[in-house]
Amino acid sequence: MTKLIPYLLYFWLIAMHQVFLADVTSIFGAKINLSVLIVLLVSMYKTETTSVWVGLCVGIIGFAGITNISAWYALEMALIGLSAFHIKEKMNLDSLFARVALILGGTFIHNIIVLLIEINDGLLISIVRYALTGAIYTTIVGTIFFLIKDGIFTLKKTKSIF
Amino acid sequence: MNKISNLFTRHFRNIHFVSIILILAILFIAGKFVNPYLNQAVSAVFYSPFAKIKNNFLELKSVSEDNARLSQTLIDVSMKIAFYEEATLENDRLRSILGFDPPANYTLIPAKVISISGEFTPITATINKGTNDSIWIDQPVINQEGLIGRVSSVSPDFSIIQLLTDPSNRVAARVVSSREMGIIKYNTNTGMYLDNFPIQGDIAVNDLIISSGLGGVYPAGLTVGTVSEVIKEELEPFYKVKVTPASNFYSLEELFILRETAEE
Numbered sequence: 137m138t139k140l141i142p143y144l145l146y147f148w149l150i151a152m153h154q155v156f157l158a159d160v161t162s163i164f165g166a167k168i169n170l171s172v173l174i175v176l177l178v179s180m181y182k183t184e185t186t187s188v189w190v191g192l193c194v195g196i197i198g199f200a201g202i203t204n205i206s207a208w209y210a211l212e213m214a215l216i217g218l219s220a221f222h223i224k225e226k227m228n229l230d231s232l233f234a235r236v237a238l239i240l241g242g243t244f245i246h247n248i249i250v251l252l253i254e255i256n257d258g259l260l261i262s263i264v265r266y267a268l269t270g271a272i273y274t275t276i277v278g279t280i281f282f283l284i285k286d287g288i289f290t291l292k293k294t295k296s297i298f
Numbered sequence: 299m300n301k302i303s304n305l306f307t308r309h310f311r312n313i314h315f316v317s318i319i320l321i322l323a324i325l326f327i328a329g330k331f332v333n334p335y336l337n338q339a340v341s342a343v344f345y346s347p348f349a350k351i352k353n354n355f356l357e358l359k360s361v362s363e364d365n366a367r368l369s370q371t372l373i374d375v376s377m378k379i380a381f382y383e384e385a386t387l388e389n390d391r392l393r394s395i396l397g398f399d400p401p402a403n404y405t406l407i408p409a410k411v412i413s414i415s416g417e418f419t420p421i422t423a424t425i426n427k428g429t430n431d432s433i434w435i436d437q438p439v440i441n442q443e444g445l446i447g448r449v450s451s452v453s454p455d456f457s458i459i460q461l462l463t464d465p466s467n468r469v470a471a472r473v474v475s476s477r478e479m480g481i482i483k484y485n486t487n488t489g490m491y492l493d494n495f496p497i498q499g500d501i502a503v504n505d506l507i508i509s510s511g512l513g514g515v516y517p518a519g520l521t522v523g524t525v526s527e528v529i530k531e532e533l534e535p536f537y538k539v540k541v542t543p544a545s546n547f548y549s550l551e552e553l554f555i556l557r558e559t560a561e562e
Contacts, residue, residue, distance in 0.1 A: 151344035156352045185314040192318055196325075200340040206333055207325035214318060 143190060146174050147197050154198065166269035171198040172246040173274050175213055176239055177281070179220035180229060191217025205253060212249055216242055232282055239278040244271035391552060395442050401517045406554040407431060412456070418486055420547045421464045423447075427555065428455045436515050438556045444521035444544030445469065445509055446553055457555075462490065462522070463547045470512035471522050476500035479510050482522055482541065490523060492539035499537070501528055507541055517556065 153170040161168055171194050179187040195210030220242050227234045247267035255262050283289035306313065324332055400406045409425035416422065427433050429452050439446045439459045447467060450460035460467050462484060469482040471492060480495035492507060505525040511518025521544045529538035 147344055152348045155345060155348035156355075185311060188318055189314070192321065196336065197340050197344055200337045200345070206337070207322065207329050210325060211322055214322070 143193070146178075146190070147193065150174060150194060150198055163273065164269075165266070166273045168277050169243050169247065169270050169274045171195075171213070172216060172243050173239065173278055175217045176220050176242045177278070179217050180224050180235065180238070184218065184221045187217035187221040188214050189217075191215070208253060209250075212246070216246055232279075232286070235282055236275055236279050240271055240275040243274045244268065247271055388551075391442075395552065395554075400554070400556060401519055403559050404517060404556040405559060407433065407557055409433075409457075409553050409555060411550045411553060414548075414550060416461075416463070419463045419484075420461055420550070422450065423459045423461060423550055423553070425457050425459060425553055425555075426455070428453050428457050430454045432557060433457045433555055438516045438520070439553050440520060440556060441545055441550065441553050443546075444523070445516060446545055446547075446550065448515055449555065459553070461547055462543060468513075469516055469522060470510040471507050472510040473499070473501050473525070474506040474508055475502075476505075479512070480539065482507065488540070490541040490543050492525070492541050493536070495537045495539050497530060497535060497537055501525060501537060501539060503528060 150171050153168070158167050158170075175187070175191045175194050178190045182190075191214040192210050195213030196206065198213070199206045199209035220238060223238060227238065229235060244267060247270050248263060251259060251262050251267055280289065325336075395408075407427060409427040409431075412424045412426055414420045414423045423446075425439075433449060433452050435449055435452055437449045439448060445462060447459045447461040447464070449457050451458045462469060462482065465484050465486060467484065470479065471482045472479045473492075473495075476499060478495065478499040478501070480492040480499075482490065483493045484490050492501075495501060503525050507522045507525065509516040509518055509520040509522060523541040523543040525539055526542040527538075527540040529540075531538065
């Protein structure tokens with residue numbers, strides 16, 4: 137049961153992000169896609185079943201307000217978790233570039249799928265305007281996370297700059 | 299039991315995937331019935347706490363904005379009240395002036411005080427009327443309370459009034475009750491006093507002092523002040539008579555210049 141606590145915290149983080157952090161951290165309309173970022177990160181470091189379960193739960197929790205299509209989001213997130221897990225199996229996870237590419241690709245594909253579900257007109261513009269910018273922004277956040285996790289970006293090093 | 303455990307371990311992955319597919323199938327097939335309850339539960343557990351925090355924060359922000367707006371309104375209203383209070387006071391003053399008659403053969407020229415000069419006590423006042431309004435040097439200046447002084451210099455649009463509180467100013471005065479005369483002077487240290495009043499004269503505290511008309515500048519009968527103290531010193535031929543001026547020279551606002559009717 138205690139193993140579930142970190143995942144519950146992730147879900148609360150997603151909810152908190154959707155309620156107020158998304159608007160606060162938004163830059164020129166580009167938002168961090170925390171839901172998909174968490175699913176991709178779990179896929180990178182956890183097992184296949186965990187990835188799919190987390191994807192499913194994030195799909196249900198993250199899109200709770202959209203009752204008529206929330207099942208599609210749950211399926212999409214579960215598939216992203218599963219795909220990311222299998223892609224990462226064929227990747228060298230020691231490479232920062234590979235991890236960043238996975239985050240960028242995963243987020244961009246997810247954003248495109250969301251746009252395909254939600255938007256009918258001006259899809260191409262929306263892809264550039266929202267999907268690409270959101271994916272880049274999310275990738276930057278993911279990169280900072282990897283840099284901190286790998287010990288490349290530390291408080292001590294930050295202090296030494298100044 | 300061992301067999302079941304082995305079966306579960308061997309098919310661990312498949313069991314999980316079947317469970318996930320089942321959940322998805324329920325969501326797709328019975329979504330209309332399940333989703334509202336599911337969303338309610340998810341909202342209550344994950345979203346409500348943050349939504350409440352956000353609402354409280356927005357309310358706080360709204361209250362803060364209201365506070366700033368109301369503070370500004372309060373300042374505006376305070377300024378308006380101050381303006382209205384000032385207008386009310388001016389109205390009262392002007393009402394009291396309405397019933398004020400000039401001495402015989404004189405007309406009143408109303409003027410506003412622009413500035414008052416003097417280091418310790420007011421000595422001169424500048425008014426907004428000058429030669430363009432038929433103001434000339436030595437014309438007496440009064441207000442509704444009594445004598446103020448005389449015009450000491452003029453320009454086309456402004457004039458300077460030498461006030462009774464100028465130590466160099468002199469007014470020939472008389473005590474109303476006894477008709478005896480003296481000279482009103484002003485000393486910066488002791489205030490206004492009636493000089494040259496002989497000890498044989500009849501004077502008491504609260505006696506009214508008016509201008510006597512002698513000297514040619516001030517017409518007779520203008521109120522100067524009231525006697526506040528009469529001191530008799532030995533071997534001195536005159537009383538020391540302290541006088542409380544009729545007018546408050548520190549708060550002059552509207553004045554009247556007395557113009558002789560013959561001057562018109």
